Amino acid sequence: MIAHLQPGSPNPLGASFDGEGTNFAVYSANARKIELCLFSADGARETARHALPERTGHVWHGYKPGLPPGTLYGYRAHGSYAPERGHRFNPHKLLLDPYTREFRGRWSDHPATRGYDENSPQLDLSYSACDSAPHVPKSVVSDPALFPAAAPGPGNGWSETLIYEAHVKGLTRAHPGVPEAVRGTYDGLASEAMLEHLLALGITAVELLPVHAFVDEGFLLRKRLSNYWGYNSIGFFAPEPRYFGPSGLAGFRAMVERFHAAGIEVILDVVYNHTAEGDHRGPTLCYRGLDNAAYYRLLAGQPRYYVNDTGCGNTLDVSNPFVLRMVMDSLRFWVQHMGIDGFRFDLATALAREEHGFDRNGGFLDCVQQDPVLAGVKLIAEPWDIGPGGYRLGEFPNGFAEWNDQYRDAVRKYWRGDSHSTQGLAARLLGSAGEFDRCGRRSWASVNMLTAHDGFTLADVTRYNERHNLANGESGADGHNANFSDNCGVEGPSDDPAVCRRRMRRQRNLLATLFLSQGTPMLLGGDEIGNSQDGNNNAYCQDNPTGWIDWAGAGAGADADADGGADAGVGADLLAFVQGLARFRAAHPAVRQTVFLHGALREADGKPDVEWHAPDGNALQWRDPGLSRLSLLLRGSAETAAGGSDGDAVFIVFNRDDEGAEAVLPEPGPGRCWVRRIDTAAADAFASAACTGASARIAGSSVTVFTLAAAGSAS
Template sequence: MLMRQPFPNLQFTYTPPFGPIVQESGVQFSVFSRSATAMRLLLYNKVADREPAEIIEFDRDSDRWGDVWSLHVAGLKHGQLYHLQASGPWDPDNGHRFDSTARLIDPYTQALAGEFMKSDDGVIRPPKCVVIKDTFDWDGDRHIRRDISESVIYEMHVRGFTKSKTAKIDSGGSYLGVIEKIPYLQSLGITAVELMPVNEFPIRDIYGKKLDRPNYWGYDPMAFFSPHRGYAHDKTPGAQITEFKQMVKALHAAGIEVILDVVFNHTCEGNEQGPTLSFKGLENQVYYILSEGKHFSNYSGCGNTINGNHPVVREMIFHCLRHWVHNFHIDGFRFDLASILSRDRKGNLVPNPPMVELIAEDPLLADTKIIAEAWDAAGAYQVGSFGSARWAEWNGRYRDDVRGFWRGDGGTLGALATRLAGSSDLYEHSGRPPFCSINFITSHDGFTMNDLMAYKHKHNDANGEENRDGDNHNISDNYGVEGPTRKKSISMIRDRQVRNMLTTLMLSQGVPMLVSGDEVRRTQKGNNNAYCQDNDVSWFDWRLVEKNADLLRFVKSLIAFRRNQPTVRRREYLTGRPVDGRKIPDVSWYAPDGIVLDWSQQELAMMAYIAAPSRVEDPEELGRDMVLMFNSTGQTMDFTMPAMGRNMKWNLFLDTAAVSPADIYPDVDGPMPPDSMVVDMPHHSMKVYVSGKIPGEGKKSRG
């Protein structure tokens, strides 16, 4: 009888068919170009070389197979530096932009080395491509495969997280720096990091000059398959691959998944005035959406738009996603300006776009989380209607409605209730459960949580655009003084509002996303578009961990409660009807006086009674009933506990108006309500009472 032998360290890898492939006898280079008349391989000995040491011509007869140019070069190996160079028609009116002098980045290169070099001859010398042979030992690492409904996402910037001197580490601003701070991430309790773009983007301008306004965020892709060399501690060509994998492996060992923010909507080549660095010089009319066959369509707001629904580009994107998932063990993706993937080759939005469906159905991505930023820069807004149930979405409506309620905007009571209950108005019609909603109040794009309570207006003068950049619709307030203040009355309201927002986020149905630094009140000094601020404006100030330790304790306790409490992370929507065998509704809404809420009232104060599910995923998991009290008015009010819960034992879990440590009780053992069941609710505050444990009835089917 044959026995299956375990091989715990055997890893599944994925080899794209293009780019350089290392073989025993040398390296095979393959590149797509339909319209090129000639193709050359430029080989370099050192990163600092301005000119190639050898130029090898592809033979049109023996090295071209259909539209693929493929050449084997004997004797080459891992670490070889190269560019491509293509000749062809210069015919912009018909979409062709070949430049026989341009040194081109291979679209499938797995690593880049060096910088753009200074030029006095007009020739652009971009970073060099690196031939890579993967020998990394994953030591049995696998994808964590945590259900997205169980996730707490932490959006962060690899460089900014540890670049500040206050991080007090040797490898600040790098992949290795993230590893050194994993204990902090573990203590916070998050389950996944969502990394702002880590694929290659320019560090200097195309002629090697230091950029006055660097693209710190990284939303300017230059090589989709390559980890950014600027985040490597070791500057040896290709070292970024090893260090990136070390980071992923260490995060997985800590139980933390890795989600990448990917930008398949434009490249750094820009429009007609932009440089020829890669795609333009290989097959411009295929890789980009062109209007009238010649002008770059700009649905991204960045000068050009990737032609994602062209079969060749679609294939490239799939190879890229599989490469990151199976060669770098990435657990998921957040697709920047994902609505562009819904546009056809002429730029029209189409129903059931093939690209969106194929990503959801790809068997090699089946274990992968896929999250859409369901809009683009040309007016498409598809929140609630992007793709199938496999797709989750950044819920921009959640952000706006929660901000509006806590700011005191009229008519937002019902909107808050809908967001708290899982945004069924957006997702239920398409058969998507509440965990398809990625709830967030802040993101990298906009004010930080601290600044949302300190500034009415953006202050982006440091960006060099006379404060014209950035969103003007911030739904923020300063509560009397623009910016920092010593007035205790204003500081008190701001403190409460930060806690109100964070509490609402963590106790809403759906999946919460927290922005790095919000847990310790990181500030960008009112800058709501810090894309070019590679400095203390954007970097995580680690002194805040101690300075705002009380808020950090509050957030840690909130996250721990969420992860342990099935009541706030259901797989079905709250409906107001009895479910799961209990005789009480899953959610009930009450006015402050304890009677059923009149939704036509304008007063921004209410209670939500959320009943624990009696059937849960884990039969040993015990839910708790919860009463959430919201007072977004400027007056202190009395709230009367609903009659349905007066015969139950309740303990205070949190009070956003209280001073630490009385603001939160991690063990849910806070004071009981008064015997009168009338609770004093200060202005701009929230209280949460939690019942004793409700025994579960066993594992619930996911069918």
């Protein structure tokens, strides 16, 4: 046993070693007593239990001289156990410190982790006196030396940003170039093989699926599955240990530093909208036991139950000042001490909810916008949740980018051949101005994606009309039903050369559209090599080859080279094609402008900054539901300081018809000519060509791009 704790300080929250001892501070508005429990080095034995001696406002705190880093601990909270009133205090449940930066031990789906007796007919209204300590990990008093101030990252501008969404384990687990000892780890993520691959792709930011410590749900474990994606956070300050390599915790910071040295930023997908404690039947691991009514949104009039705007059982109450403080402290920690360059907020609408609903001027969004630490990082919202009025695309404040699902759907519909889809494509090619061009927002606010972790891979968009999710154990009913995909004639893999040619061409056309669109492109890891998940569009629980990128089968999106060379446009390697697209985008500012283009006349030459035509040079028939071809001329914006004086211009022709067409090219100007730079139907999509004349032949089912050159200099 140790001596009683000294009063200590309410700040900072968490366990803080000052060189002479450790201060403990934890928030609970409704507890009657909070106990600090200390454990043996192996976590198996509780060695001491002491009440935190002081309460300042709603923060309980105490200080123990001489208590060193590495000490294992947890909390027990005393108070009313009255679920019907929203209170679920149960001191028999050992609780994680919400601010802990490290864990020791593993979670177990044991009945003792529930605050109630699972066998009682009263269900969660009953009370469990079983001690949960043997079945949960312990918090760790961290050594401050592990978390020094991080150096600034590359600071890449939005107009140069190309995002690569990836899973820490899935990206490297099957990569033959990554040393076997570090595959699936933070160390392996920044290995030489991965850095070479990302740099060759022109990637400027890696967006990682959740790395905050998370828990596997019991229903998955009982099916011998796990929460592979990690959208089930429990610790907002601790990196998930299952991705530790030989370097342990230090491997995370080393990974970030290696990315930064290569000029690549690191963005984290963060889940502050709910926690792993689930609904009223879930375990008591942390927040529920510390103060259920303060940390969570509870149903008005029925506080036994949780507001479930997230679809995950509960919703954190970010309108509570201390819950908001926890989220803000977490964000600042990852920037200041782990070197993170940005965040993608999962179900961000839930974070922006006040009592009256979504509020773009609410507490969370106001805090983020005014915070000086977050002023220089990238902020990306997933602009929806499943609550009332939850879909909010384009409604987040200036400074935020947003995942644009309407871009994804519009591009897929166009290349699938849907009626009226050409009109939808046109709006998305220019940054979705109808949604984002307000309040000073820039065109980069639209994060354009063809695919993401949630849904089909790009190869599967061209292989499957239906989801094939039986392996998830939910009778195939989970995952998106509206995929706007096209199997090109055969469901699943095919050895028909015609089907394989069509699929590869479709992938090329989709990718070219992505890289030529205004906004911020996001590439799903593996799409550049044709990775497939065998039609599973919700691989959240597939920690196996289904969810891992198949590097050995690189190019499998072409169905194992089944084209047999029958089509000149299919034999090219998909990876090389994506690399070429990235180089083109980087070289041509006209396709990655920061302001929206509306056809305004440029001061420099009196020409509009964007022009639309039918490929034959006539006006587009926008009301035609079957419109399938269009051409787009991009110039520097009239709104730039130079008034559009730059010489970059890009002419793009989209043709989804199987038949080719003759395209009339714009007047190039004196001493200049148009040169074909990209042709998705050509064997070498980027083969340089001589100057074209007044028109050019456009292949069927293709994207063709021309740029200006000095007459006689094209090559």
